[in-house]
Amino acid sequence: MRPGPIAGRKVKMFTDSQGRLKPASAFVLSALLSVVVFLVSGYFAGALAGDHVLRFEVIFRSCMAGLLLAGFTWLIAVGNHVEEHRIAAQGLPLAPGWLGQFAAGCGLGFVLVTIAVFALALFTTLSFHTTLNPHSALRIPVVLFVLITGSLAEELMFRGYPFQRLVEAIGAGGAILVFSVLFGLVHLMNPGASPWGLLNTVVIGVALSVAYLRTRALWLPWGIHFAWNATLGLIFGLPVSGIRLFNVALRTTATGPTWLTGGTYGLEASVPGASVVVIGLLVVWRVPLRRLVDPAVYFSRADDPASDSPDVTTPTHQPPRLGL
Secondary structure, eight states, X not given: OOOOHHHHHHHHHHBOTTSXXXXXXXXXHHHHHHHHHHHHHHHHHHHHHTTOHHHHHHHHHHHHHHHHHHHHHHHHHHHHOOOSOHHHHTTXXXXXXXXXXHHHHHHHHHHHHHHHHHHXXXXXXXXXXXXXXXXXXXXXXXXXXXXXXXXXHHHHHHTSHHHHHHHHHHOHHHHHHHHHHHHHHHGGGSTTOOHHHHHHHHHHHHHHHHHHHHHTSSHHHHHHHHHHHHIIIIISOOOBTTBOTTOSSEXXXXXXXXXXXXXXGOGGGSHHHHHHHHHHHHHHHHSOOOOOOOXXXXXXXXXXXXXXXXXXXXXXXXOOOOOO
């Protein structure tokens, strides 16, 4: 039985002539999927971890990263008809230079936080409480696992498949604005959140989005995100967006004006934090960066079924263009 003309028009609203999801439709579906994954991961972690906060974070963040990868892989297969390299198509290609970009991101995140903490040390009073012992030493790798999976989950959610499809639908500038604001709003749920912290977090989202667009891969923004949190919370013992859970070996308190310390939210709600975020944005915007394989090559194969499978070992050499 053939669908009527009205049903046919409804289908065409969401898919193109090849039956693939249009970018706007893919964005909406992936955004809804992200919300479902967030809720399911939270309920699942809560049921298994009970009142054990660190155990909750281990389960919640790793579960969220895994489910997002699986869910977006399914959307890419079913909705976009991509037959292979589906993880690479999400912005995680194992192309030459991927490890270097992740390492460069880690280095940049570390340097930015270190500069801001040095400014705190100059203009405020820092007090340190060391809690390093055999028990806390065992918690360090657990915290690192939480931080690396958590930053991956956030990058997949805010710079991964949904962001990439929205870039196709409305352009890079609009997509950056939408996802950076959402990135900031999500952090309003954290302890000590403030309007200044919201603004800084939005700008951090812009910097991470630009890092993705310059390289067309998540390795650089993932490295920045992970190292920022690890340096801030684990190395320097300061709050990470208001969260003290990661201060397992060192707990640092900054005493001074809130505009310098960020209050209970921490560095990310302070002037030193805002300053280094702007520096980071300028770095990822202006420094020459190598563009890895553009995820668009995976989605364009359906236009030319006879084309060869994209070679993930050969990066494109197009000059980086943000389309802003």
